[in-house]
Amino acid sequence: MRIGFIGTGNMGEPMARNLIRAGYTLTVFNRTRERAERLRPDGARIAASPAEAARDAEVAVTMLADDHAVEEVAGAMLSTMQRDCIHMSCSTISVRLAKRLAEMHAAHGQGYVSATVVGRPEAAAARKLWVTAAGPEEQVERCRPIMEAIGRGISIAGTDAWKANLMKIAANFMIVSMLETFGEVFALLRKSGLDQGRFLGIINEVFDSPVYANYGRIVAEEKFEPAGFKLRLGMKDTNLVLASSSDFAVPMPLASLIRDRFLEAIAHGHGELDWAALAKVASLNAAVPPTAL
Numbered sequence: 001m002r003i004g005f006i007g008t009g010n011m012g013e014p015m016a017r018n019l020i021r022a023g024y025t026l027t028v029f030n031r032t033r034e035r036a037e038r039l040r041p042d043g044a045r046i047a048a049s050p051a052e053a054a055r056d057a058e059v060a061v062t063m064l065a066d067d068h069a070v071e072e073v074a075g076a077m078l079s080t081m082q083r084d085c086i087h088m089s090c091s092t093i094s095v096r097l098a099k100r101l102a103e104m105h106a107a108h109g110q111g112y113v114s115a116t117v118v119g120r121p122e123a124a125a126a127r128k129l130w131v132t133a134a135g136p137e138e139q140v141e142r143c144r145p146i147m148e149a150i151g152r153g154i155s156i157a158g159t160d161a162w163k164a165n166l167m168k169i170a171a172n173f174m175i176v177s178m179l180e181t182f183g184e185v186f187a188l189l190r191k192s193g194l195d196q197g198r199f200l201g202i203i204n205e206v207f208d209s210p211v212y213a214n215y216g217r218i219v220a221e222e223k224f225e226p227a228g229f230k231l232r233l234g235m236k237d238t239n240l241v242l243a244s245s246s247d248f249a250v251p252m253p254l255a256s257l258i259r260d261r262f263l264e265a266i267a268h269g270h271g272e273l274d275w276a277a278l279a280k281v282a283s284l285n286a287a288v289p290p291t292a293l
Contacts (some may be wrong), residue, residue: 003146004057006050007091008035010228011117012063014125015090015150017042019061022149027054040159055080059143061291063090066236067097074101077172078108086111088143089161090131092241095247098162102135111139114161115147116168120214120228128152132171134164167245172237175211176258176278182219183261183279187286196220215276222280224273234275235262 001024006015006184008030020026020042030036035284047053054077064070070091077087087105089112091099091129098114105112113135125128131147133140134157147154157163189196200216218224238259245252261281268284270277 001145002056003027004029004047004050004053004055004059004060004077005044006030006053006077007063007065007069007164009041009065010121011124012089013038014121015061015063015117015129016044018124018127020044021195024146024149027053027055027057028084029076036281050076051080052229053077054085057081057085059086059088059146060090060233061146065091065233067093070101071097076103081105081108081110082116083109084111086113086143088113088115090115090117092116092202092237092240093165094170095166095169095244097163098107098165102161111136111142112161113139113143114157115143116164117151118168118171119151119195122228124150128180128193130155132164134158135161135168151213166244169237171242172234173241173252173255173258175215176234176238176250176275177254178212179215179276179278180222180254180258180261180282183282185280186219186222186279187288189285190288196244218274218276219279224270224277224280227272227274229275230271230279231262231265231273231275233270233273235266235277238262 002040003024003026005026005028008028009099016028016039024198027045028036029050040046048071060072060077062073070093073085113185115131115133117129117131129151130198131151132153133154136176157167186196196243200220204213241255261278264281265278
């Protein structure tokens with residue numbers, strides 16, 4: 001199967017590499033060309049534009065930062081994608097855009113599948129992402145081998161592509177809620193002089209969750225660089241949660257609080273740090289002495 005892959009950043013690069021290792025023929029594009037060039041030794045062909053990457057593809061995969069980037073790339077690919085080619089979007093985008101993309105591609109005789117992924121870059125490299133997919137059943141099944149090549153498991157959210165996006169938005173909200181909790185609890189422990197490492201050991205035994213263990217360690221050790229997922233993108237995802245809560249008339253007061261926490265973190269210059277640095281805000285607000293951090 002011929003795949004066009006657009007977006008070879010922190011997540012896209014290891015995903016594309018795993019597809020090449022699985023035997024797929026890839027033509028890749030990235031706005032910063034040197035990121036795409038890293039895949040040339042693996043056998044990827046480098047395209048000069050998204051339109052070129054999608055031209056001969058049977059499936060065009062996008063892994064991009066936000067709605068604007070995905071919509072721009074989709075518009076560029078539209079005229080070169082063949083009929084029956086499927087746009088498989090792995091990006092975290094709004095429900096509204098997912099609906100528009102499905103309609104846009106259908107009008108051109110093309111397919112659209114949302115295949116959102118949960119996991120950090122190291123999980124992508126190890127092929128341990130969890131994929132949540134949605135779209136017309138036949139199109140999802142055509143894309144299933146691609147999803148299997150990048151992840152450890154697949155959940156199907158339904159036949160409407162936007163449902164996978166809402167599930168991904170909800171999953172990310174669960175993670176940022178956990179980061180806010182870690183920040184508040186660790187600020188309390190640090191200021192009172194208790195051992196946060198011992199506390200984290202207890203939490204890991206109680207919850208037995210790799211997500212708690214991984215993010216708890218990052219927050220406890222304050223290892224926010226290099227960023228696996230930048231804090232400013234975490235704020236973008238929280239805004240997506242709030243947009244969906246408005247669309248479906250569901251009050252989400254915690255999401256509003258966390259959005260303000262992200263604003264505080266960005267105001268302090270932490271936007272390019274890992275989104276786990278959201279936890280730093282609680283320490284700043286609690287006036288935790290620097291020597292205790």
